[in-house]
Amino acid sequence: MIEIDGSYGEGGGQVIRTAVALSAVTGKEVKVTNIRKNRPNPGLKQQHLKALETAASICRARTSGLFPGSTELFFSPMEIKGGKYEIDIGTAGSITLLLQSLMPALPFAKEKVELMIKGGTDVAWSPTIDYLQHVTFRALKHLGYAGSVTLKKRGYYPRGGGEVSAVFEPCKLRGFHFRKEEENKRGGENPIEEDIRKGGRDLNQGKEVMGVSHASNLPAHVPARQAEAAESILLEAGYGSRINVQSCELLSTGSGITIWSGYCGGSALGERGLPAEKVGRRAAEEIISELRTEASVDVHLADQLIPYMALAGNSSYMVREITLHAATNIWVTEQFLGVKFRIEEKEGLFEVSVD
Missing domain, CATH: 3.65.10.20 (RNA 3'-terminal phosphate cyclase domain)
Structure with missing residues (x-):
């Protein structure tokens, strides 16, 4: 034992x-x-x-x-x-x-x-x-x-x-x-990413970051603002992004955003009183701290x-x-x-x- x-x-x-x-x-x-x-x-x-x-x-x-x-x-x-x-x-x-x-x-x-x-x-x-x-x-x-x-x-x-x-x-x-070079293959081997491209924003600059910004029982502008803030921070850092926005009505109320590129990700959850822009920024800053290294x-x-x-x-x-x-x-x-x-x-x- x-x-x-x-x-x-x-x-x-x-x-x-x-x-x-x-x-x-x-x-x-x-x-x-x-x-x-x-x-x-x-x-x-x-x-x-x-x-x-x-x-x-x-x-x-x-x-x-x-x-x-x-x-x-x-x-x-x-x-x-x-x-x-x-x-x-x-x-x-x-x-x-x-x-x-x-x-x-x-x-x-x-x-x-x-x-x-x-x-x-x-x-x-x-x-x-x-x-x-x-x-x-x-x-x-x-x-x-x-x-x-x-x-x-x-x-x-x-x-x-x-x-x-x-x-x-x-x-x-x-x-x-x-290895880093494996991560750089656009789209990788993830079958879900094609669906996200159809509804996302095409900003082809540098390495591409995919993502989903979502909310339940909140105004539709909340996940949209999360996505826009993340995209803006990523673009400033030299990364294009395609972030799908989802708004729905479910049992629980909340919001969040997850973004990814290869074997790196970033995410943040909404909180009462926390602006949607800060949620998106947190997720973007998390993944940028990874992508800027050779990890x-x-x-x-x-x-x-x-x-x-x-x-x-x-x-x-x-x-x-x-x-x-x-x-x-x-x-x-x-x-x-x-x-x-x-x-x-x-x-x-x-x-x-x-x-």
Whole structure:
């Protein structure tokens, strides 16, 4: 049995998500203690519980400690099964974070896994659904990963109500070395981008940035202003952009914008009293800080890729910063897979690699 100190490094939910996913892959029992110990409200929250319960269902695991506020859990997996699963987080808990608990294990399922998930698609402190779809899955495809997500409805904090379907096929992961030149291929391998071009703005200057600006139960000018502000900042920095604008009426009220280019993204969410222009500017400034470097992936994708790179072997990327999330994910992954990541500083960037 592997024992993981949940207060290590980042000390949040990511420790649990990676530990449970890799427990399912390896078949090794895991005990996680001190869960979210240093958070204002320690222990498991609703979205963690739903992720753990779903992971347990998919790999027929024996578990203990799965209750609100629990600071210790035990997870003993069996065979990873395919099938269809419906998950309702019950709050605006992040759908993308729930998927992080499952996705590294799903290539090893015996059959296809189909998920229908209800919760939050665009909420704070988590990747947006558009980032997952257009950045994370784009990168994972190069590692041989066979999965996709489809947005049905958006869900914002606090009411949630978002719906996402996801399909994962059994597959064999393969090594890949992420490089800047791969990112520069216009349009890349993302089939969604053609749809966005049809409704977006064609500003062909420099590297092209794609995006979606969206809002629910708010005036149509809100997502439009978010997009216009982002486009303006990007153009000043030398990047053309095509940002689709979406306005709808859903269960929850909110707004946001996600933009991407290759393996880099930027996003921001609307807040009460925060001008739409500032929302768009935040997203643009985030991606510009990545595109101006020679990094091959952004700092958020860098930590997400760690378990997949370890499972695939012979992989690497360049990133401008080793975040606490990335360092934590490396540590947890090494506990399960017996691999050793190398981090080398090169001309102001960091190369992260695994054999």
